[in-house]
Amino acid sequence: MPRKTGIEWTELTWNPVTGCTKVSPGCKHCYAERMAKRIQAMGHPRYKNGFNLTLHDDLIKLPLTWVKPRQVFVNSMSDLFHEAIPLQFIASVFETMAKAKQHTFQILTKRSDRLTELAPFLPWLPNIWMGVSVENQQYIHRIDHLRETPSFVRFLSLEPLLGPLDNLDLYGIHWVIAGGESGPGTRPVDVNWIRSIRDQCLESGVPFFFQQWGGVHRTKAGRLLDERTWDEYPMIALR
Numbered sequence: 155m156p157r158k159t160g161i162e163w164t165e166l167t168w169n170p171v172t173g174c175t176k177v178s179p180g181c182k183h184c185y186a187e188r189m190a191k192r193i194q195a196m197g198h199p200r201y202k203n204g205f206n207l208t209l210h211d212d213l214i215k216l217p218l219t220w221v222k223p224r225q226v227f228v229n230s231m232s233d234l235f236h237e238a239i240p241l242q243f244i245a246s247v248f249e250t251m252a253k254a255k256q257h258t259f260q261i262l263t264k265r266s267d268r269l270t271e272l273a274p275f276l277p278w279l280p281n282i283w284m285g286v287s288v289e290n291q292q293y294i295h296r297i298d299h300l301r302e303t304p305s306f307v308r309f310l311s312l313e314p315l316l317g318p319l320d321n322l323d324l325y326g327i328h329w330v331i332a333g334g335e336s337g338p339g340t341r342p343v344d345v346n347w348i349r350s351i352r353d354q355c356l357e358s359g360v361p362f363f364f365q366q367w368g369g370v371h372r373t374k375a376g377r378l379l380d381e382r383t384w385d386e387y388p389m390i391a392l393r
Contacts, residue, residue, distance in 0.1 A: 163387075164225045167230040167231075170243075171236070174231075178292075180287060183314075188338075217251070217254040233264060254281075259282050259283065261283065263287070266286045278304045280306040283305065284307070285308065288310060289312070289314055294322075297323065297327070309331065312331065315343050316335070319347070329387065330363070332365065333364065333368060334367045334368030337368075
């Protein structure tokens, strides 16, 4: 069955892979790691390995059984472009997405270098949206890697935002999501960092989605930025 999610910019999650390893500061308080350990403690067989990388071959074709069109976040509990995941497995996931044309699949990675390496071997249909996560200026190169990807919709997840990103190059980018960190050990986000990103999106004509302020109790902090919500989505896919 598809798994409903509280992530505001999608509807369902699909996890043919669970578990991951940390690659940058944005991973420090990984929500997926916390969730995996909690589910493991409950005895769920999918998480018997905790947050160690685990491939679930039997889940690859699952979206083909879903009739109602949905927005699907792929691998919310991992990174599809993790260096330990074979190209053949990634290609099988992409094959399913290509066949399930009724759904829109949203993929995020911090491993943009491997995305660039493997992109030529994967089918990029209009219903497959590709994004990279960027938490501060040090990892801005991930956006350049994403631009090289022949995805019809390329998007940025600037969360957990850990520093200012005042000079973003949004050429070839179709959507921007931004937000603060949530959960234990939360690192604060500055309102001016978020405003700067929003204003750059407005100037560039790129849809902007504000996910959350975050904090230990993220729902209490809410999602308002300057007295309104920002829930914009890409309306069309441009090459």
